[in-house]
Structure formats: C-alpha cells, structure tokens
Amino acid sequence: MSDWTDERVLVTGGASFIGSHLVEDLVAAGADVRVADDFSSGERANLDAVADDIEILEGDLKDIAFADRATEGIETLFHLAADHGGRGYISNYPANCATNMALDTIVYEAAAENGVDRITFASSACTYPTDIQQERTRLREDMIQFDERGGAYADEVYGWAKLMGERSLQAFQEQYDIDASIVRIFTAYGPRENETHAIIALMAKAYAGQDPFRIWGDGEQTRNFTYVKDITRALRLAAENITDGTAVNAGISRYVSINEATELIFDQLGWEPDERDYLTDKPVGVRHRAADTTRAEELLGWEPEYNLGDGLAETLEWYTENRDRDYVRSNLETLLHER
Numbered sequence: 001m002s003d004w005t006d007e008r009v010l011v012t013g014g015a016s017f018i019g020s021h022l023v024e025d026l027v028a029a030g031a032d033v034r035v036a037d038d039f040s041s042g043e044r045a046n047l048d049a050v051a052d053d054i055e056i057l058e059g060d061l062k063d064i065a066f067a068d069r070a071t072e073g074i075e076t077l078f079h080l081a082a083d084h085g086g087r088g089y090i091s092n093y094p095a096n097c098a099t100n101m102a103l104d105t106i107v108y109e110a111a112a113e114n115g116v117d118r119i120t121f122a123s124s125a126c127t128y129p130t131d132i133q134q135e136r137t138r139l140r141e142d143m144i145q146f147d148e149r150g151g152a153y154a155d156e157v158y159g160w161a162k163l164m165g166e167r168s169l170q171a172f173q174e175q176y177d178i179d180a181s182i183v184r185i186f187t188a189y190g191p192r193e194n195e196t197h198a199i200i201a202l203m204a205k206a207y208a209g210q211d212p213f214r215i216w217g218d219g220e221q222t223r224n225f226t227y228v229k230d231i232t233r234a235l236r237l238a239a240e241n242i243t244d245g246t247a248v249n250a251g252i253s254r255y256v257s258i259n260e261a262t263e264l265i266f267d268q269l270g271w272e273p274d275e276r277d278y279l280t281d282k283p284v285g286v287r288h289r290a291a292d293t294t295r296a297e298e299l300l301g302w303e304p305e306y307n308l309g310d311g312l313a314e315t316l317e318w319y320t321e322n323r324d325r326d327y328v329r330s331n332l333e334t335l336l337h338e339r
Contacts, residue, residue: 004236008074008075009076010076011033011035012079013122014033014034016080017192018228019035019037019046019080021232022078022235034054038081039058063106073114074111075117077107086196089337094158097161119169121181121182125155125186125187127163127166129154130153133286136288138291139290166245173243181239182238182248186223187223188226191315191319200319210273213277215277215278219257220258222256225252225256226304227311227315234296248299264309268312
C-alpha cells in the first residue's frame with residue numbers, strides 16, 4: 001500500500017509532538033484521519049493546522065470502551081500513545097512508564113476486534129541493551145532477540161515497556177493476521193517537542209540566558225538526534241512496506257555529543273554563557289547511542305534527509321517564535337522536569 005487517499009487512519013497520541021506531525025503528513029497524503037489522545041502531554045494547538053480536516057477523540061486508551069470507539073471503522077493504526085518524557089521523566093516516573101504495557105495491549109485488542117488491517121507501533125531506541133551502549137557501537141535491530149536467554153536488556157522501565165509493546169504486537173500479528181510493523185525511534189527532536197527532551201531543554205536554557213549554563217553529565221555522551229519529519233516518513237513507509245512485525249531503526253548513524261549540540265544552539269541563537277556547569281550527578285542514560293539504518297534502507301528505501309544544522313535551525317525558529325522568553329526564564333525548572 002502506498003496510496004493513502006481516503007484510507008481510514010487512527011493515530012493514537014496524535015496531538016503529541018511526533019503524532020501531530022504524522023497527522024499533518026497523512027492529511028496531506030489524502031487520508032481520513034482520526035486522533036485519539038488524552039491530552040496529558042499532547043496539545044490541541046499542535047493540530048490547529050488540520051483541525052478542520054480530522055476527527056479528534058479525547059479519552060484514556062486504557063479504558064476498553066474508549067479504545068473500542070477509537071478503533072472502530074479504522075483500516076490503519078499508528079500507535080504512538082504512551083506515557084513518556086525525557087531522561088529525567090523516565091528515571092523519576094518508572095511506574096507511570098510501566099502503564100504503557102496495559103495501554104498497548106488494550107489498543108491491540110480493540111484493533112483486532114474491530115478488524116483493523118494494519119498496525120504500526122512507535123517503539124524506541126530504549127529497547128536496546130544498555131551494556132553495549134557504553135562504547136560507540138551502532139545499534140542493529142538484530143541486537144534484540146527473544147530466541148535465546150539474555151537476548152534483551154532494555155533501558156529502564158520505559159525501554160522494557162516498549163520492548164513488550166513490540167513483542168505483543170508480533171503476537172497479535174501471528175494470531176490475528178494483522179499486518180504489523182515497528183519503528184524504533186532514536187532521539188527525535190523538532191517543533192512542538194517539550195522541554196523535558198535534550199534538544200529543547202538545551203534551547204530553553206540558552207533562550208533563558210542560563211549562566212552558568214548547566215549540562216547534565218560531562219557533555220561528551222552522544223545521541224543521534226533525528227529530525228521529526230524523518231521520523232514520520234519512516235513510520236509511513238513502515239506501514240506501507242512491512243507486514244510481518246519486523247522492527248526497523250529510524251535514526252541517524254552519526255554520534256553527536258551534547259557539547260556539540262549545545263555549541264550549535266549557541267551559534268544559531270547568537271548567545272554564549274560565560275560559564276558551563278557540568279552536573280555529573282544527573283541521570284544521563286547510556287554513554288553512546290547511534291543507529292545502524294541498513295535495514296530501513298533495504299526494506300523502506302529510507303534514510304534521513306535532514307542534517308543536524310538544518311533541523312536545529314527549524315526547531316529553534318519555532319521555539320523562539322512560540323515561547324515567551326520571560327515565561328521560560330521564570331518557569332525553567334518546571335519546564336525541564338514535568339511532562
């Protein structure tokens with residue numbers, strides 16, 4: 001399937017950062033889109049550009065009746081709804097993240113009962129074993145497997161919940177013959193993301209003029225920051241091309257240190273602090289993370305189109321246009337830690 005015209009599509013978590021961009025892409029492709037969201041972190045304003053073209057349902061997808069209503073009459077489901085946030089959030093709220101396992105199962109059950117044809121699950125790089133991310137080893141999908149003892153070692157409760165979401169979807173694919181695909185998202189950033197995530201957190205602190213500028217860890221930890229439009233394209237291509245529950249990475253292969261990203265933000269904002277304060281007692285997660293995208297290239301014809309400089313420019317332009325500097329300065333600590 002590559003033609004989305006009049007396809008009846010549900011995006012769970014569709015008012016979220018990534019979800020709202022996906023909804024816009026699907027509307028542009030001609031799909032008939034429904035959004036299901038509880039608006040605990042997503043915002044209605046994120047959907048303003050397409051609000052007249054979509055159906056919006058507000059409710060908790062852990063409620064079986066609401067999940068049934070949301071999936072009724074749907075052909076393709078993009079399941080992005082989850083309780084999650086940045087590193088500080090998933091470290092401090094593990095029980096919240098654990099509820100994703102119930103959420104995923106309820107959504108899959110409702111989809112199966114309502115005859116949904118295909119499901120694409122938004123998974124995470126946090127599913128990968130943490131011990132292999134202390135050195136610069138690009139992560140391949142086959143580094144996670146369920147066939148041997150010790151084949152999985154996910155990153156905190158959030159990573160384990162995402163991994164169980166993958167395994168559950170594969171089970172539903174096997175039992176109900178639903179076309180299924182999984183996209184492991186690597187450190188997405190872009191317009192509409194909140195300040196609990198690394199790139200927006202760094203932008204917020206710079207925009208607020210924080211000096212000394214506080215960086216969690218020593219700043220040499222790396223991530224493969226992936227622009228949101230590359231992520232949403234991978235999700236659509238996975239739905240179009242994968243049916244058997246295979247997982248693919250959506251990330252970049254370049255290791256970008258927090259220090260490098262910080263300096264790029266300073267350059268683009270035209271501001272630099274007098275001092276930098278490295279907070280080595282803060283949670284920073286794994287030491288290094290970058291994706292091997294060979295499988296995505298082979299199965300989807302996908303590779304990232306945005307480089308870090310261009311993506312940061314788009315994101316910083318959005319942030320400075322949509323955030324009041326005095327408000328950010330006055331509420332910085334709350335913004336950085338609350339979902």
